[in-house]
Amino acid sequence: MLTARSKDLFTQAQEFIPGGVNSPVRAFKSVGADPLFIKKAIGCTITDADNNDYIDYVGSWGPMILGHCHPQVVEAVKRAVESGSSFGAPTELEITLARMVIDAVPSIEMVRMVSSGTEATMSAIRLARGYTGRDKIIKFSGCYHGHADALLVKAGSGAATFGVPDSPGVPVDVAKNTLTAQFNDLGSVSKLIDENKNEVACIIVEPIAGNMGTVPPGEGFLEGLRSICDSEGIVLIFDEVMTGFRVAYGGAQELYGVTPDMTTLGKIIGGGLPVGAFGGKKDIMKLLSPSGGVYQAGTLSGNPLAMTAGIETLKLLQADGFYERLEQTSRRLADGITKAAKSAGYPIYQTRVGSMFCTFFTSNEVRDWPTAATCDTKAFAAFFRMMLEKGIYLAPSQFETAFVSIAHTEAEIEKTIAAARSCFAAL
Ligand code: PMP
Helix, strand or coil: CCCHHHHHHHHHHHHHCHHHCCCHHHHCHHHCCCCCCEEEEEECEEEECCCCEEEECCHHHCCCCCCECCHHHHHHHHHHHCCCCCCCCCCHHHHHHHHHHHHHCCCCCEEEEECCHHHHHHHHHHHHHHHHCCCEEEEECCCCCCCCHHHCCCCCHHHHHCCCCCCCCCCHHHHCCEEEECCCCHHHHHHHHHHCCCCEEEEEECCCECCCCCECCCCCHHHHHHHHHHHHCCEEEEECCCCECCCECCHHHHHHCCCCCEEEECHHHHCCCCCEEEEECHHHHCCECCCCCECCCCCCCCCHHHHHHHHHHHHHHCCCCHHHHHHHHHHHHHHHHHHHHHHCCCCCEEEEECCEEEEECCCCCCCCHHHHCCCCHHHHHHHHHHHHHCCEECCCCCCCCEECCCCCCHHHHHHHHHHHHHHHHHC
């Protein structure tokens, strides 16, 4: 594929934008390639600046569960913009989306909209601290919750990719209140709680870890967190920015039947526009300003275009059999990749929950960050570059989740499996 235009744009971008990108993993640094500059995307096809088409498994890192440019979403947003793009005042649209979210997500009785997942988790943590009067929080190694200071400790995703779990600029005084446990290890959680009796405000967890690759919760893990939080008066926060409306309409909490006290959302609820949300039990949410004293605000929060895209997206997700169809397509793809690796004699460990999946370049079982870190990232990088050359656009890091959309058809799935087969054979 010829990518001269992307290369030229990247050269220009690096002069004006740090690293040439507005979010680090986009730079393709860990896979030893230059990033593609994207011109457009429709359905499951993404097109670069040189007019090359790729089958897209990034889906803007999760939001595009319908595929790109779903006509119903596009039409609704076009209509909305003609009535104004931001008012800084309440609208009926915000009530509509709030109602839809509350109806869908078991733990959410009240919800507030923000403009990113980072804002959602940052605000949820502040509220949990305000509610409990405690300062410490527990997160899990390899889980990413956005880039707020308190959460940029042992984070996965871009931070894991670059091997800098803690960022310069995060004050030691802030990071010291963030305790890190091991995903899928309840013992590591209990130990931290015993060492910090009555000091832990909340446990925040990705119920299906999606930022160290895809790591499902082991049996009893989420239930165990629920019961620890109940007995210790700790607020349990499920960060469902990635899994919300993705693995089921009601998210991972619906899928696993475990209800947290608070939930953070993002990605899909914005239908590709900038939205995040956090919600939970009324007695917690009511502490938020102006009904309570915990401050949180946003100029563009509840923005009418973003609300419109979210509402239309959620409506489409309610179609009969939507998640079953997505499951079937995703299963076919993940099974096909597993078989392709097997027939080439190449060791991988494949994980999948619904339309989230990851091909780990290791023969070990991956259940937490230390086991994810056993992956051969160089082999992944080679695989990524070969797949890209064959027109398959995967996330440019081993420690990311791939997303299937409802727009992926049999033909694209077969093409992807065939590409994987030849890439594994070549490795
Ligand atoms: N939480 C999770 C689980 C995420 O996956 C992400 C982003 N990938 C975030 C929070 C942060 O969201 P945003 O990038 O919108 O700030």
